[in-house]
Amino acid sequence: MVDIIKLDGKPVSLDSAAIAALRDKIRGGLILIGDPGYDAARRVWNGNIDRRPALIARCTGPGDVQHAVSFASSHGLLLSVRGGGHSAPGYGTNDGGMVIDLSPMKTINVDPVRRTARTEPGVLWREFDEATQAHGLVTTGGTVTNTGVIGLTLGGGLGWLMGKHGASVDNVISIDVVTADGQLRHASAAEHPDLFWGLLGGGGNFGVVTSMTFRVHPVGQIIGGLVLHPLDRAADMLKFYRGFCATLPDEAEAHAALLTSPDGVPVAAMLLGYNGPIEEGERVLAPARQWGQPLADMVGPMPYGARQAMLDAPNAEHGLHRYWRAAFTEQFTDGFIDMLVEAAGRFSSPMSSLLLFYVHGAITRVPAGATAFGARNTQWDFDVIGQWADGAESSQHIAWVREVWARLEPHLKGSVYVNHIAADDKPEKVRASYGENHARLRAIKAMYDPGNQFRVNSNVAPA
Ligand SMILES: Cc1cc2nc3c(=O)[nH]c(=O)nc-3n(C[C@H](O)[C@H](O)[C@H](O)COP(=O)(O)OP(=O)(O)OC[C@H]3O[C@@H](n4cnc5c(N)ncnc54)[C@H](O)[C@@H]3O)c2cc1C
Structure with missing residues (x-):
């Protein structure tokens, strides 16, 4: 018998014959609590998510997936689906239910x-x-x-x-x-x-x-990189950045962040990119690189893959702990900027950050009803990101995010990019995010x- 949680949250026991029949069908293997490899198989990217599903179906193709879904549906099991495992609220796993693990499907x-x-x-x-x-x-x-x-x-x-x-x-x-x-x-x-x-x-x-x-x-060579300024210039940099975004052609991207430099000092960054001819990109991005006196200007031509990996450290690290809150905003005031700079001055972790991710150009010209993804306004996706390595410190870093978020949230829209919804966002915000x-x-x-x-x-x- 295997103890399992049903869709309605009720615990039941599944008989061994049903489990054995499923095990025979899933070509990639069925992993149960206590099986070798269970502990590695239950883990997701976010180390702050520590859940124990009863069954993990490792699927190698659509046939395995069909067997797993039919089993979950006919037994009414709580079911999670996992691809890359990166859901910050841990939607790729659960306690006591079934996980469909798609990681073996790599073609x-x-x-x-x-x-x-x-x-x-x-x-x-x-x-x-x-x-x-x-x-x-x-x-x-x-x-x-x-x-x-x-x-x-x-x-x-x-x-x-x-x-x-x-x-x-x-x-x-x-x-x-x-x-x-x-x-x-x-x-x-x-x-x-x-x-x-x-x-x-x-x-x-x-x-x-x-x-x-x-x-x-x-897409071949592109221009990409970060320009860093000291935190005491962050407010002015963000005011410049706000206006600079309005000048961008479709080929350019500009995001901004307050984060901690590798030397352990909070800094302000503009994250720049241009997807087109290098000389044209140099010209378009020049105002952002020439503004103020940067601590560092790391912008330059690079292969597309290098730009894609630019933010991997530390964000790609498996097992890193993350708690974040996010919302869209179409503008931000000088007062909002001051609150960001104040919050960055007391980051509880050097891996935490405040991010303004600018959404513009072709993505905004698609009508909101053309796809279920309806966030088609020119706007920023704003994120308060708490990240840390030691699970024993979770409460202090989560408290920093919550405290900062409580002050910033009234200045933001009540909707968020669906992939950035937090597990503790209210149901109204989920609905508003689908618009x-x-x-x-x-x-x-x-x-x-x-x-x-x-x-x-x-x-x-x-x-
Ligand atoms: C560090 C970090 C950086 C990020 N950067 C970006 C970014 O630049 N741009 C952006 O748009 N988003 C970004 N995100 C958000 C990311 O898009 C979501 O977390 C996304 O859900 C991750 O997908 P996954 O397959 O890795 O996650 P998983 O945890 O495997 O899946 C998340 C959920 O997606 C659904 N799902 C996944 N695969 C399938 C499938 N095959 N069939 C049905 N449902 C499925 C399930 O509901 C699942 O629970 C980032 C998240 C993190 C943590």
Whole structure:
């Protein structure tokens, strides 16, 4: 017998014969508490998430996924789906339920003639970029290289190429997905168009995606890098930065952060990028590099893959602890800037940061109703990020985030990028983050997952 938690939260025991039958079907293996490898298999990227699922189904293909979903549905099990394992609130795992672990599914097929790339759900951005860059191609991907390609895209997909090529979802051509009834469906603009629309920003609400096909674009050398200023110049730098963003063409990206330098000193940074001819990029980014007297200017030409890895330290480190809060904002005042600088002056951890991630260009020209990802305004995704290495210190770093957030939140919108929703954000904020698309998402959820089998996510309740 195996003790397990059902969808309604009730504990039950599953008989050994049912478990043995499932074990026979899952080619990638079924891992139970006490099995060798269980402890490594239950871990996710965020070390602050310490959960113990009863069953981990390691899936090697759509067939394994179908068996796992059918088993979870027929037994009414609490179910999590894990791709890259990077969900900060730990949606890729749970206590006492089943985890569908897609990490063994690593196939990537690039068609350089049609400029498409099909990926399976265990693929991380660094692996995807390596495969497509072999042909000089890429699509909009995340800014830390070990997030999951499909997990990130399901929420929308913000990255360095969004000004030029839109969000990750804007580049998806088709999707294979196992829905709650165990069926493998092919979704595109022509087939199951409602399901396709919902998957483009509706998070993991509609099933387990077993492959996605993207449009990919030629990208070679780019310009990228950070410009650092001392914290006592941060307020002026952020005021300059606010105006600089309004001048940017689609090819350019500019984000800003308050963080701690490798020497252990809080600093202000502009994170700059240009996806186009190098000389043109030098000209567009020059005002930001010439402003003030930087402590360091690390901006220069580099391969696309190097820019993608620029923020990996420390963010990609497996087991790092993270707690964060986020919201969108279309403007920020001098008073808001002062609050940021004050908060950075008392970072509780040198790995924590305050981030203004600028969303503009092609991503904002897609109508809000065209995909489930509807955050199409020119705006900043603002994040208060608490990160630390020692689990014994969690309460002090979480307290810093909460205290800073309590003062900043009234100055921000009540919506957030869906992939940045925190587990303790209120249900109203989840609804607001789906915006006007929420009602259609609920209707599609009722069609494909009426029992809300896929609920360990930024959840959309069936209509
Ligand atoms: C350090 C860090 C950096 C980040 N940077 C960016 C960034 O630059 N841009 C950006 O847009 N986002 C970014 N994110 C957010 C990121 O997009 C989300 O955390 C995303 O959910 C990660 O996907 P994953 O597959 O790695 O995570 P997982 O934990 O494996 O999955 C998260 C959730 O996504 C769903 N899911 C994943 N795969 C599937 C699948 N195949 N089928 C169905 N549902 C699935 C499930 O609901 C799952 O619980 C970042 C997050 C972190 C922690």
